Amino acid sequence: MPFRELITAELAKLLGALSHHDRLLILEELYQGEREVKALQKKLGISHSRVSQHLSLLRTHKVVTERRQGRHVFYRLIDPEISQWVMSALRFIEFRLQHTDEILSAVEDARNLWLSPQAPKKNEPAPRKLIYIPGRQGESEPPTQNEA
């Protein structure tokens, strides 16, 4: 497996590009549809320069792309399913968050927003494939697994 290292490195870079609070919010926002920098800036409450830097990084990592229209630049996800993919990781963190009802319901909200088939509120582009499989029916076996 000669290029396994390369693949792992690429994956690590992608994960690194996404491992930022603001950038995840941008992902969430862009999952709803195209947005210009100004809109993202308002939504996130950070400077436009910072938004631009985040977008630049996401562009570098081929997560987003843009479309120019006059002086407006609209950003969008290259593959909107990356958003679903990220959110499908909710299952790996929810046990950390399952403390208050408020947080639990926020997790539900997030899941509905990002993972339900009717996710994009208005004028949705197309029905999306579900990646997340709710529930943990496969929880029977203790993960002792095998030896090498």
Added chain:
Amino acid sequence: MPFRELITAELAKLLGALSHHDRLLILEELYQGEREVKALQKKLGISHSRVSQHLSLLRTHKVVTERRQGRHVFYRLIDPEISQWVMSALRFIEFRLQHTDEILSAVEDARNLWLSPQAPKKNEPAPRKLIYIPGRQGESEPPTQNEA
């Protein structure tokens, strides 16, 4: 959505914990089964201290857990499906890697290793749910999406 920030921050932390070449290799390795530090050290070709520190970080983020036996410490994935989840992101980077046949086949190898139902070679713990959906049949619509 009051705790959305919290959820996004948690997700970002998880992604951050995984966004390292060595740690992804550890994930891959542990997907095969329990491993002691020494084995990981040999496999990755890095210092045992570094392995231990990586494992410590993964432990902090509840990705792995350990079992002690004498002077050996065996690590395993808390939820082996996290490994599949990470590898299902291959689709988001493969267009960057699709250059040589060698790389392409390495991607295939990686996919087979991590995502095929019979993934763990020997004495597999249980049939695993597939998260990755091969192919891109939903590629018809240009992602113009909707406006807010």
Added chain:
DNA sequence: GCATAATGTTAAAATATATTAATATCATCA
């Protein structure tokens, strides 16, 4: 038991990367 080797963990220091905020530059359109 005692010394020694094997296995892991931890801490501290050095290095490398990432983030931020401020500023500068560039492009577009009225």
Added chain:
DNA sequence: TGATGATATTAATATATTTTAACATTATGC
């Protein structure tokens, strides 16, 4: 051209990573 919006650059600060070394624990041989 002037106003606006977007991007690039920079420098400072903060985080992460790596290395080295010290430490703890368990097994083994005498």
